Amino acid sequence: MKRYDLITPEGTRDLLFDGCLARRAVEDKLAAxxxxxxxxxxxxxxxxxxxxFMGSSRNFQQESLYKLTDTKGRLIVMRPDSTIPxxxxxxxxxKEAKLPLRLYYNQSIFENNxxxxxxxxxxxxxxxxxxxGVNSKRxxxxxxxxxxxxxxxxxxxxxxxxxxxxxxFKELVKKLDVSESxxxxxxxxxxxKNYPALNDLLDEVGENQITNxxxxxxxxxxGIEVLDKAxxxxxxxxxxxxxxxxxxxxxRLSSLGYEGKISVxxxxxxxxxxxxxxxxxxxxxxxxxxxxxxxxxDKLLGEFGNDCPAVGFGVNVDSVARHMEKIGGVPQxxxxxxxxxxxxxxxxxxxxxxxxxxxxxLTVENSLFNTQDESAEYAKSKxxxxxxxxxxxxxxxxx
Amino acid sequence: MNxxxxxxxxxxxxxxxxxxxxxKIGFDCTAIREKGRKLILPVPDGNLEVVLAKANDVITxxxxxxxxxxxxxxxxxxxxxxxxxxxxxxxxxxxKFALATKKGSKFxxxxxxxxxxxxxxxxxxxxxxxxxMDVEIIKIEGSVELAPLLxxxxxxxxxxxxxxxxxxxxxEVIEDVCPISARLIVNMVSMKMRQQExxxxxxxxxxxxx
Numbered sequence: 001m002k003r004y005d006l007i008t009p010e011g012t013r014d015l016l017f018d019g020c021l022a023r024r025a026v027e028d029k030l031a032a033x034x035x036x037x038x039x040x041x042x043x044x045x046x047x048x049x050x051x052x053f054m055g056s057s058r059n060f061q062q063e064s065l066y067k068l069t070d071t072k073g074r075l076i077v078m079r080p081d082s083t084i085p086x087x088x089x090x091x092x093x094x095k096e097a098k099l100p101l102r103l104y105y106n107q108s109i110f111e112n113n114x115x116x117x118x119x120x121x122x123x124x125x126x127x128x129x130x131x132x133g134v135n136s137k138r139x140x141x142x143x144x145x146x147x148x149x150x151x152x153x154x155x156x157x158x159x160x161x162x163x164x165x166x167x168x169f170k171e172l173v174k175k176l177d178v179s180e181s182x183x184x185x186x187x188x189x190x191x192x193k194n195y196p197a198l199n200d201l202l203d204e205v206g207e208n209q210i211t212n213x214x215x216x217x218x219x220x221x222x223g224i225e226v227l228d229k230a231x232x233x234x235x236x237x238x239x240x241x242x243x244x245x246x247x248x249x250x251x252r253l254s255s256l257g258y259e260g261k262i263s264v265x266x267x268x269x270x271x272x273x274x275x276x277x278x279x280x281x282x283x284x285x286x287x288x289x290x291x292x293x294x295x296x297x298d299k300l301l302g303e304f305g306n307d308c309p310a311v312g313f314g315v316n317v318d319s320v321a322r323h324m325e326k327i328g329g330v331p332q333x334x335x336x337x338x339x340x341x342x343x344x345x346x347x348x349x350x351x352x353x354x355x356x357x358x359x360x361x362l363t364v365e366n367s368l369f370n371t372q373d374e375s376a377e378y379a380k381s382k383x384x385x386x387x388x389x390x391x392x393x394x395x396x397x398x399x
Numbered sequence: 400m401n402x403x404x405x406x407x408x409x410x411x412x413x414x415x416x417x418x419x420x421x422x423k424i425g426f427d428c429t430a431i432r433e434k435g436r437k438l439i440l441p442v443p444d445g446n447l448e449v450v451l452a453k454a455n456d457v458i459t460x461x462x463x464x465x466x467x468x469x470x471x472x473x474x475x476x477x478x479x480x481x482x483x484x485x486x487x488x489x490x491x492x493x494x495k496f497a498l499a500t501k502k503g504s505k506f507x508x509x510x511x512x513x514x515x516x517x518x519x520x521x522x523x524x525x526x527x528x529x530x531x532m533d534v535e536i537i538k539i540e541g542s543v544e545l546a547p548l549l550x551x552x553x554x555x556x557x558x559x560x561x562x563x564x565x566x567x568x569x570x571e572v573i574e575d576v577c578p579i580s581a582r583l584i585v586n587m588v589s590m591k592m593r594q595q596e597x598x599x600x601x602x603x604x605x606x607x608x609x
Contacts (some may be wrong), residue, residue, distance in 0.1 A: 160591055193484035193590070196582075222594055263591065285592045288464020289482070 011113055011121030022321040022330040023124065027106055029153050030126045030315060034104040037146055039128050042103050044085035050075035055303045057274045058084050066110050066121075078110035082125060083312060084300070090131050091306035099132030099308070100139070106317070120318060127294070127314030131301065136309055140278045140296060141249060143311045147292055148258055151282045154320055155327065158285040160261055162221070163249060164268035166275045166295065167242045168230065169217065175210050186214060191269045193218040209234055221265035224250055230266055249278070274300065280313070287323050291316050334363060335383050341367035341375040343391035350390035357388075364388075403441070403448040404589075404596055407457040407469040413581050414451060416491040417470045421445070424603045446596075455479055458584070467589035467597065473579040474558055478519045484590050486601055487583040490608050496522060496576035500554040501547050502569050516546030517556040526556065526576050544568045 008014060015023065031041070050067065053060045066078035079085060082105045090101055106126040113119040128146060133139040144163065151159035169190065173183050182205070189198040195218060202211040213234035220226050227243050227250075235243070246264065253262045268279045275295040282292030294313020301308045324330045338357070342350025350366070357364045365384065367375040372389055379387050379399045387397045408414045418428050426445040434440055440449045450466055454475040460466040462481045469483075472492055476485065496519070500506045506513060514535045517523045527534045539546055544564060546552040558579065559565065559572060583604060590597055 162591060192482075193486060193585075195486060196488035197485070221591070265591070283588050283591055285588075286464075288462070288586055288588055290588065 009121070011119065013120070017333050018325060018330075019321070021333060022325045023317060025330045026154070026317050026321045026324060027124070027126060030150060030317070031104070031106060033146065033149055033153060034126075034128050037102070037128075037142070039102040039104040042086060042089060042105055043107060044079065044082065044089060044105070046079055046108070047076045048079055048085055050077050052084060052088060053077060053080060055300075057297075057299055057303065059273070064112050066112050079107070080109055080111055082107060082109060082127065082314065083129060083297070086129050087131075087297075087300045087310070088304055090129070090308075090310075091301050091304035095306055101131040102128070103131065104128045123319075124317040125314040126317050127312060129310060129312035131310040132308050136277070136296070136298075136311070137245065137248075139309070139311050141252060143294065143313060144249060144253055144278075144280060145256065147280065147282060147294060147313050148253060148256070148261070150315060151284070151292060152258070152261075154291075154324060155284050155329070160263060160283045160285075161253070161258075161280060161292075162263045162265045162268070162283070163246060163253075163278065163280045164265045165242045165246055165277060166269065166272055166279050167277060168239060168266050169269045170272065171236070171238050171242070172210055172214055172217070172234065176205060176214075178205055187269050187272055190214070190218050190267050193267060195219075218267045221267055222263060224264065226264045226266065245278070271295075278311070282313075282315075284320070284323055286326070287319055289316075289319065291320050291323075336365045337362045337384070338364045338386035338388050338396075339367050339375055339379040339384050340364050340388045340390060341369070341372055343372070343389065344370075346390050346392075353388070353390050353394060401446065401593075401596070403446045404468065404593065404600065405448045405450060405466045407450040407452050407460045407466040407471075409454045409457050409469075409471050409475075409581075410451050413454075413470055413472065413492060416581070417489075420489070420491075420604065420607055421447075423607045445600075447600075458483070461584050461586050464586045464588055467586055467593065468600070469584045470581055471584060472581055473577075474519065474522075476582060476584070477522050477577070480521070483587060484585045485582050486585055487604055487608075489581045489583055489604065491581040493578070493580040494558055494560040495578045496526075496556060497559045497572040498526075498554055498556050498574040498576060499547075499559070499565050499570045499572045502571045504553070506554050506573055513553040514551070515554050515556055516543050516552035518543055519556060522576065523556040544570060 060080050065080055068076050070076050086103055086105060094101060104127065108122050108124050110122055113121050128143065130139050130143050148161050151161060173186060185201060189201065198218065199215055202215050205211050216233055220230050227247050231243055250262055250264060268281060274297055276298040277296030279295035281290040283290055292313055292315045296311040298309040301310055340350050340354040354364050354366050369375045369378060376387050376399060385399055387399055389395045389397065408417050418431050421442065422428050426442045428442060430440045431449055438451050442449055452460060454471050457469040457471040458475060458479045458481050461469040461483050470489065474496065512533050512535055514537060515523055516537045516539045518539060520536050520538050523536050537552060543555045543557045546555055547570060548568060556576060562572060565571060585597060
């Protein structure tokens with residue numbers, strides 16, 4: 001029988017030294033930012049019931065979930081997302097808590113990806129959820145500011161935050177007299193900016209103001225002028241309101257010192273049955289996929305019997321960390337300050353001395369060799385500059 | 400000057416057609432015409448860098464963002480799938496996916512589960528799934544036409560251009576699956592971070608396709 005005891009499963013990897021430092025640095029930065037804005041950390045279980053991820057607005061493809069069963073035969077999944085468990089938590093244990101709730105998380109999610117595509121099946125995500133709040137506009141603004149601060153903290157010259165509103169697409173497509181599956185097809189084609197296929201499909205539906213507007217939707221991205229274009233193409237009261245909100249948020253964010261870093265894409269239409277308002281994505285140049293995703297989801301908590309608006313985002317910690325490593329934005333691995341060697345009969349004293357040095361804030365390695373020469377050789381090979389020999393007296397030797 | 404935009408071309412016929420298109424736009428493609436064994440080639444006046452790759456790899460490189468754009472057939476896109484923008488139907492290599500059987504055989508008759516041979520198992524699976532029909536799919540690497548002749552399969556799903564090969568082997572198309580042609584695809588982040596350059600390039604392409 002073939003044994004798989006020397007490799008890790010497809011889509012997973014061991015993280016070593018520099019990689020750990022980079023990840024930790026990104027996590028610390030985000031945690032400090034989130035805590036600075038008054039968010040408190042929560043941790044949800046790594047496994048949850050399958051049912052949690054099967055609601056009207058939270059459908060995950062069956063094949064993308066890692067599944068197992070519990071002792072009673074109930075179907076369990078490895079957490080594929082953190083927002084839904086946090087919505088469950090906020091609607092149960094925190095139901096009576098004073099609103100708004102400011103929660104943040106930093107944990108792995110699991111996705112069963114297609115093989116050999118170079119994608120990770122286990123990804124660390126950190127993010128915030130702002131739940132409740134009387135004024136949704138203020139909540140949107142707060143979360144967007146936090147997102148932009150997060151991106152700027154990583155690579156302040158080379159990021160982009162892109163804002164859209166799912167309502168623009170939803171309002172348009174609602175007015176089409178077509179089946180649900182055609183609507184879904186239109187959504188898919190817009191999200192992949194597949195102009196040719198979208199045009200063909202909408203030509204079949206018929207020529208009118210709405211199909212004309214939908215045809216142009218994937219092209220509606222760029223600077224603030226996009227909002228004017230959108231208003232020219234089609235506008236009713238609702239859409240005018242949506243565009244007005246976007247303009248306001250855009251101007252406010254830009255005025256924080258981020259001109260040129262904020263853009264608009266009305267074609268962000270992913271997870272249309274989950275998001276209900278503003279949606280946004282964050283990019284770092286040279287990273288092939290978005291590193292931050294979020295939006296407003298006012299219906300989700302209602303599915304857990306807790307009708308309450310919410311907005312949030314998640315950051316892909318792993319891809320940010322890899323980027324930071326590449327651009328040299330993370331701390332370097334430290335070599336130890338000294339090797340401590342106890343002569344024969346002085347093992348306890350040597351360890352006590354090492355302990356004292358560590359308490360003083362130094363990094364020391366305890367020598368496991370039998371002789372001073374071997375210890376010196378070891379220190380030299382690891383680039384450690386000092387050997388401390390503990391015997392009847394304590395001698396410090398430079399290597 | 401900015402870093403050049405990197406575009407991956409599918410080696411072979413699509414590469415030749417695309418180079419023709421780039422030259423029609425007015426770019427100097429000497430480096431590609433005289434490439435030797437090099438795989439990354441500059442198009443200096445277009446501020447472009449051309450990468451030559453196999454069809455499936457074009458998608459992989461664009462999806463990961465190591466190439467900003469790619470030219471690849473719709474057949475590969477449908478088989479591989481993935482996350483990228485599919486901006487332009489360039490129109491080269493126009494043909495279709497079709498379901499073919501031995502002449503005169505009744506594929507859609509009877510109760511037994513049919514066997515279909517193909518080089519494109521994902522496309523085939525989705526096609527029959529959309530019909531709510533169970534079929535057994537067998538992946539074949541070479542000439543798929545052999546499978547029904549050797550009675551391994553009841554039908555095949557394959558790319559059909561003129562239909563000559565089918566005819567010469569006593570097969571006929573009984574249903575079209577979908578049309579195919581070359582597409583210009585773009586990485587999702589590049590599209591946003593380098594919007595102006597990519598839009599300019601796309602405009603040139605659109606103006607110069609027949």
